[in-house]
Structure formats: structure tokens, C-alpha cells
Amino acid sequence: MIQVGVNGYGTIGKRVADAVAAQPDMELVGVAKTRPNFEAETAVRKAYPLYAAVPERVDRFAEEGLELAGEVDELVAAADVIVDCTPSGIGAENASLYEDHDTPTIFQGGEDADVAEVSFNARANYADAVGADSARVVSCNTTGLSRILAPLEEEWGVEKARVTLVRRGGDPGQTDRGPIDDILPDPVTIPSHHGPDVNTIFPDLDIDTLGMKVPATLMHTHSVNVTLESEADAEDVLDRFADETRLFLIPPGADIDGSGKLKEFAHDTGRPRGDLWENCIWAESVTVEGRDLYLFQAIHQESDVVPENVDAIRALSGDADAAESRRTTEDAMGVGIDY
Ligand SMILES: NC(=O)C1=CN([C@@H]2O[C@H](COP(=O)(O)OP(=O)(O)OC[C@H]3O[C@@H](n4cnc5c(N)ncnc54)[C@H](O)[C@@H]3O)[C@@H](O)[C@H]2O)C=CC1
Ligand SMILES: O=C(OP(=O)(O)O)[C@H](O)COP(=O)(O)O
The missing domain is CATH 3.30.360.10 (Dihydrodipicolinate Reductase; domain 2)
Structure with missing residues (x-):
């Protein structure tokens, strides 16, 4: 099982977390959140281990009655692959955290292309990301x-x-x-x-x-x-x-x-x-x-990149079969419309 952490639990992060949790070969080790807002509340309801993205704000989660599993560096240490879903520009700031832990990382399309070794689309260039340390799922x-x-x-x-x-x-x-x-x-x-x-x-x-x-x-x-x-x-x-x-x-x-x-x-x-x-x-x-x-x-801007993130996780983990990855992702999520 590939252990996956999601840092940044907003529009993209919460969808990636659900998609990861649905995969037969992946386990969601947790999600990191900056604030104890409604999204943090729903992560807890889904029993996703919740980590504080900003150590100084740990107390705010307790004040809102939300139990934390730890701080973000513990999540990064526990993960085989981390998916950074933070707002544009923050991913690049987080890169050194992931490098310090040697944790392969997926960044999102709001980052500049040079944030990662390769830019990624599962249909077009899956093979380029196989075994890489980092990939950026394009916008x-x-x-x-x-x-x-x-x-x-x-x-x-x-x-x-x-x-x-x-x-x-x-x-x-x-x-x-x-x-x-x-x-x-x-x-x-x-x-x-x-x-x-x-x-x-x-x-x-x-x-x-x-x-x-x-x-x-x-x-x-x-x-x-x-x-x-x-x-x-x-x-x-x-x-x-x-x-x-x-x-x-x-x-x-x-x-x-x-x-x-x-x-x-x-x-x-x-x-x-x-x-x-x-x-x-x-x-x-x-x-x-x-x-x-x-x-x-x-x-649909909020969701089309989600299956691509799941495939990128497999590519970074060394799974070289693009078609098989796409199929597994789609079966687990229910992607594909037969009208
Ligand atoms: N929303 C969209 O339509 C799309 C967004 N993207 C890209 O995905 C990335 C994320 O975008 P969204 O999910 O829309 O943003 P968002 O603002 O909905 O979610 C970002 C989350 O990260 C949290 N966050 C902020 N600073 C953080 C930090 N230092 N550590 C951990 N978490 C932090 C925020 O509180 C928020 O929960 C961006 O690069 C964006 O360009 C890509 C495709 C579509
Ligand atoms: O990456 C996106 O769009 P983009 O490819 O037009 O920059 C997402 O829809 C986020 O766009 P935003 O930067 O307008 O929030």
C-alpha cells in the first residue's frame, strides 16, 4: 500500500484525499490543514487523521474541539508520497520540507513548472514521471x-x-x-x-x-x-x-x-x-x-485534475504501467460517463 499524505485540504486537497482513500493500493495517512474550519471538521468526520500545517496554530484546533494526529512534518515523515495542494506559490515554499524528509512530492498547477522534475498529465506523459522525486500536475x-x-x-x-x-x-x-x-x-x-x-x-x-x-x-x-x-x-x-x-x-x-x-x-x-x-x-x-x-x-476546474493526481502518485512510486494506473484510478473513483 502506498502511504499518501495531503498537505493543503481545500478545493483540490479534499478531493484528492477522497480519491486516494478510494484506491485499492493506497492508504491516506492524513491531511494537513492551516485552520480548524468546516473542511477540517469534515476531515475529522471522515476519520482522516488531521495534522496542523502551521505548528503555532495547534491550539486553535483544540479550541474548536478538533483532535489533531500531529504536525505537518510528522505527516510528511509518515508518507511515501505527499500531495501538496496548497495555494499557488505556497507549494514552492513547502518544497524544502519535503526534500528534508526525502518524501516524493506532487505539486499542483498553480506552481511554476520548475517546482518539480516533471510536469504531468496521465494520458500524455505518464512515463516521464515514473520514479521521479517530484511531479507537477498541470492546471x-x-x-x-x-x-x-x-x-x-x-x-x-x-x-x-x-x-x-x-x-x-x-x-x-x-x-x-x-x-x-x-x-x-x-x-x-x-x-x-x-x-x-x-x-x-x-x-x-x-x-x-x-x-x-x-x-x-x-x-x-x-x-x-x-x-x-x-x-x-x-x-x-x-x-x-x-x-x-x-x-x-x-x-x-x-x-x-x-x-x-x-x-x-x-x-x-x-x-x-x-x-x-x-x-x-x-x-x-x-x-x-x-x-x-x-x-x-x-x-470542471475543481475536479478534472483529481484522477491525474492519483496517477501521478503511482508514477512517482515507480508503477510504470500508465494504462493500468488510469484504469485502477477510474474504477475506484467511478470516472467515465457512459451516456
Ligand atoms: N481550484 C481550482 O480550480 C484549481 C486549482 N488548482 C491548483 O491547486 C492548488 C490548490 O488550489 P485550491 O485547492 O483551489 O486552493 P484552496 O485555497 O481551495 O485550498 C488550499 C488549501 O491550502 C491551505 N493552506 C494555505 N497555506 C497552507 C500551508 N502553508 N500549508 C498547508 N496548507 C495551506 C488553505 O487553508 C486551503 O485549505 C493551487 O496550485 C491551484 O492553482 C489546479 C486546478 C484547479
Ligand atoms: O489553474 C487554474 O486555472 P488556469 O489554468 O486558468 O490558471 C485553476 O482553475 C485555478 O485558476 P485560478 O488561478 O483562476 O484560481
């Missing part, structure tokens, strides 16, 4: 792009990708984020950071990305144009995508017109927290003009 948007680019590159070759990312302003719980009544080019400079981030996974791929932010919380939406190296038709692309378990092709008859109904569908089908771990591609949007492929996809 939700880069994960969503990598999952479609990998099969396109393998089947037809990618001459050039152009993507406009309409990004949600903040997650549902991020009440301090915006915009609340605007549409922002964000970043206003081109390319956005997403294209270079895709290049950490596909170093030679030609891609331009443009980013915007809108007053929405549920999901990101991508407008994708990929110029393929060889001719394809839309049916071939749909057939190829249908083989990918982490892509959900929204059927035309489903009457799902946006993120709202996608999330409703997720809740109706009993998904935990209404999570959509798969890219949600509108099948009707998949269009090919010559060698130009077009499509729209929605990306």
Missing part, C-alpha cells in the same frame, strides 16, 4: 487541453492549436473573487500562460492560447481550433474521442446547453460534490473544415 485547463491533444497528435498529428479559454472568475466557494459584472481579457497579453504550460507536456507542439475571465463559478469553457497534419472527418474524431475514458461527449439529445446543466447532470447522477472529472465536449460542436478541427468543451 485544470492544461489538463483539459492535454487530454484532447494527446489522441489528436497520435492519430493525425497537430500542425497548430489555437484555443480561447473562457475562464470562470472563481470557484463557488471563492466569495472574494470576480469579476461580478464584466468580461476581462485575462491575461490581456497573448499568449496566456496556458500555451506555454501545454508545452511542458508537449514540448514541440505549436499552440497559441488566449484567456478571458467571466462572472461564472461552475466551469471553464474552451473554444478549440486544431489544424491537423492529415485529413480527418468529424465522425473519425468523435470515434477516436469515444475511446478516451476521460472525455465525455455530450450527446445532442441530452439538452445540456452549458455548465449549469452539466453540473445538474453530475448531481443527478450522484457524483460526489457534483464533480465532473471528464472533459465535457459538445459532440455537435466537433466540426472539421479541411484539416481544421473545431470544438467547444467545458472543464
